[in-house]
Amino acid sequence: MKILFFCPRWGHAHVPWNVFVQQVKAAGYDGVETDVPADEKERGQMLEALAKHGLLLVAQHWETVTPDFDAHLPAYMERLQRMAAVSPLCINAQTGRDFFTMEQNGQLITAAAQVAAATGIPVYHETHRSKFSFAAHVTAAYLQQFPGLQLTLDLSHWIAVAESFLQEQQPAVALAVSRTRHIHARVGHTQGAQVSDPRAPEWEAALQVHLDCWDEVVRINKQAGLQQLTVTAEFGPPPYMPLLPYTQQPVASQWDINLYMKALLNSRYNHNPFA
Incomplete structure (x- = not known):
């Protein structure tokens, strides 16, 4: 099985697309994960740059945040449809709100499944604070209710929410792992969703x-x-x-840390009999 690695546009939105994509390609990534711009000109620049360098796209949805569910549902569907229209490899969706009812969040999950079925583009739901999937035990209930629900697993959010490394929630974690099709490789800790530098020895246990x-x-x-x-x-x-x-200087380089994570996991999975 081949592991494909994607570079986040997050943190680099100030870099022009043609420059950013050249950097991503040179660094050895297989593609980019990003939201799909609503502006037609910018969207075209993004798609042209990706195609020129032979890079894949994971479309990332995070924009729908309105607390009014009646407005939230159609806005969510519109954005997923816009993303599916550019033919990404998949869509990673931050879905729902933590204060929506289970029925409301369920409607959003069902809507995403309908978009996926109609377009052939899979939609994976990211485990994320403030969304329906903000905690391991809560997400488990949705996984049980929706057998087709598949995840983007970002374990760091759950660790921060639970203020633990989830030792007491292993059945919920195992269920989520069994339904994971995309990984966000960030390392969190019990007091936050991102360690300062995963290369540092003090974060070895968290890593x-x-x-x-x-x-x-x-x-x-x-x-x-x-x-x-x-x-x-x-x-x-x-x-x-x-x-x-x-x-106000960053304690480490975001770009360098993500390159380290890519190299670590590429070595572990693509160049290891385990994988």
């Missing part, structure tokens, strides 16, 4: 918790006969990235 989980995702997907699995190295810019006081 290992995530690696153990990702290993299981890879194993299950390989066992299921899938030919590929997608991973986005998704350490983010400030405020995810801690800043030094007064100078």
